[in-house]
Amino acid sequence: MTALRIGWIGCGTHASEMLLPQLVRHEVEVRALCDTARDRLDLAGRRHGVAPECRLGDWRQLLARDDIDAVGMAVGPALHHEIGLAAIARGLPVFIEKPPAPTAEKARELAAASQKRGVPVVVGFMKRYSTANRIAANVLKDPQFGPRASFLGEYMTAPTYFAKDVDYTGFYLHHCVHYFDLVPHLMGEVASVSARRHEIEPGKLLLHVDFRFSSGGIGTLVVGTHQSRGTPMEWWQVMGDHRRVEVRNVHEVRYYRHPPFKVSDPAATLADGTDTLVWEPNLTAAANEDHKGYHALLADFVRAARGEKIEVPDAAAGARAMALLEQALASAS
Numbered sequence: 001m002t003a004l005r006i007g008w009i010g011c012g013t014h015a016s017e018m019l020l021p022q023l024v025r026h027e028v029e030v031r032a033l034c035d036t037a038r039d040r041l042d043l044a045g046r047r048h049g050v051a052p053e054c055r056l057g058d059w060r061q062l063l064a065r066d067d068i069d070a071v072g073m074a075v076g077p078a079l080h081h082e083i084g085l086a087a088i089a090r091g092l093p094v095f096i097e098k099p100p101a102p103t104a105e106k107a108r109e110l111a112a113a114s115q116k117r118g119v120p121v122v123v124g125f126m127k128r129y130s131t132a133n134r135i136a137a138n139v140l141k142d143p144q145f146g147p148r149a150s151f152l153g154e155y156m157t158a159p160t161y162f163a164k165d166v167d168y169t170g171f172y173l174h175h176c177v178h179y180f181d182l183v184p185h186l187m188g189e190v191a192s193v194s195a196r197r198h199e200i201e202p203g204k205l206l207l208h209v210d211f212r213f214s215s216g217g218i219g220t221l222v223v224g225t226h227q228s229r230g231t232p233m234e235w236w237q238v239m240g241d242h243r244r245v246e247v248r249n250v251h252e253v254r255y256y257r258h259p260p261f262k263v264s265d266p267a268a269t270l271a272d273g274t275d276t277l278v279w280e281p282n283l284t285a286a287a288n289e290d291h292k293g294y295h296a297l298l299a300d301f302v303r304a305a306r307g308e309k310i311e312v313p314d315a316a317a318g319a320r321a322m323a324l325l326e327q328a329l330a331s332a333s
């Protein structure tokens, strides 16, 4: 198989430390890089063997090249929208970090352009791809689990970024948006969403988001900026009838079913099919470092860019997440 030739835009923290290192584990060649900051561009260029003349300061020059098969980017919401539209117009499959755009309206433009031109777009919703979340989602989607009645979850962060300049836009766009994709991914389409807001003090915001799903199920998501990032930040649970699945800290899955009481049973044991199943990764296994999901997400990007028709977090999912986020925030303000 020939390597997919990638043009990558944005060599900041996330791209340099997470995305590019995981991307190059696939059958790809980073052919050209772009960043307006020369030092970051050169660092990424040296790391990935990109020739100095292929390290560019202008993304338009990168998109104009005729030696790339696909584009990836992690720059920020406004540029994701602008560059994403330009890449689609060029017919180049594109990986766009979240959020795909600064507003739901602009995210819908991307989705419409992707659909009209038939150009694959993969949005960086890697929560779907974390190993634990994938296991749990597969349990939920197995008919044996039955109807999903409720979602309950927390996705927290710290006030670090908000205490000095109390503008929660970054919290909403860069943080909360993940769960406005993950929740419908786990529970199905959302019929309505609203939120209650409590600001403990400037920079410390708490939102309780209330979901009603088209299936009739209900959900509550707690997001906030008042917990320490030195502690685990994520936990969620989906309940069905006499069964529930929980994922703690994106690495531990518990599947509770309907076992009998053990206390008065001298023959009590652990029985297949009824007792609780628990999964955790072996974190000491060296070649197995992708439990947050970036590698698996980028694997699907490479497959989609090669023309495979697979289910991915596409531009339409990006637009849905942005729309749900905006609806929740509008109701809270």
Ligand SMILES: NC(=O)c1ccc[n+]([C@@H]2O[C@H](COP(=O)([O-])OP(=O)(O)OC[C@H]3O[C@@H](n4cnc5c(N)ncnc54)[C@H](O)[C@@H]3O)[C@@H](O)[C@H]2O)c1
Residues within 6 Å of the ligand: 009, 010, 011, 012, 013, 014, 015, 034, 035, 036, 037, 040, 057, 058, 059, 074, 075, 076, 077, 079, 097, 098, 099, 124, 126, 173, 174
């Ligand atoms: N999925 C995740 O877990 C996750 C984690 C962190 C960040 N992100 C997302 O990744 C994106 C980038 O975040 P970051 O933390 O790496 O930010 P960053 O500021 O470190 O990186 C952005 C990079 O884009 C470059 N840039 C800005 N304007 C440019 C332009 N016109 N042309 C070319 N390059 C330009 C900057 O110089 C910088 O190097 C954001 O959308 C963020 O939400 C996702």
